[in-house]
Amino acid sequence: MTEVLNAPVFADVPTVPFAPGPAGTNITIRGLTKYFAGWPLYEDFNLDIPKNKIVSVFGPNGCGKSTLINMIAGLVPIDSGEILFDGKSLKDTKIGYVFQNYREAMFPWMRTIDNIAYPLKLEGKSKAQVDKRMAELVASFDVKFDLNRYPYELSGGQQQTASIMRALAPNPEVLFLDEPFSALDFEMTLFIREKLQEVFMQTGTTMLLVSHDLEEAVYLADQVLLLTKRPTKVAEILNYGDARPRTLETLSSASFVDMKKLSLEIFQREVRR
DSSP states (O other): OOOOTTOOOOTTSOOOOOOOOOTTEEEEEEEEEEEETTEEEEEEEEEEEETTOEEEEEOSTTSOHHHHHHHHTTSSOOSEEEEEETTBOGGGSOEEEEOSOHHHHSOTTSOHHHHHHHHHHHTTOOHHHHHHHHHHHHHHTTOOSOTTSOGGGSOHHHHHHHHHHHHHTTOOSEEEEESTTTTSOHHHHHHHHHHHHHHHHHHOOEEEEEOSOHHHHHHHOSEEEEEOSSSBOEEEEEEOOOOSSOOGGGGGSHHHHHHHHHHHHHHHHHHHO
């Protein structure tokens, strides 16, 4: 969407002292405000995202789930507010991003392995360092397809696997995932879910996941962040503590069913408002 010229100006808003989040906070958001076409999407929005957790973002259509993580990741500019990562700015923080549209996210003129290695080369890593990290990722994801092929020669699931490997290559502090399963078939969705869990259990990387599928959002989450309709606020933050690795049996466990039911009740409450 494009912002209009008469969008609100925030220069005269008084500065509020930045309030840090509680211990264990990874991302601190204070006073986040974003207008589209003169209408508020987020207005004085505050949030603390914990470290070493998977947080799923879920809410009504149009509430700005993807816009939220895009603003945090610096892909969409904010009108006002402050976002800090462990007290640091975004430019001092290493992040990874997995896009919904994997076909457009990969460089088609590069071999798949060069796509995955691209962030490491940007960091100036040596060939030996790049090769070592590539070998770690290939082993971690149990890659069976040919990484020397170009992305357009791979299946959708293989391309998304490569996209996730690329996002993880530089060992990010925070990994953003914008509906990473939406274009995958069920078999590949299950595979990617399990690989993300394995990576998380190995590294503890903070992950922020946007999903339009409530079951998927709950299944992967340590916290489910439920949003209201716009102007968007936090409806509820639900903690979900089932042990990992979560499996197909998790989907029928009483704790999972209860968490999904509660999330759905809050979602429906917000949609009806």
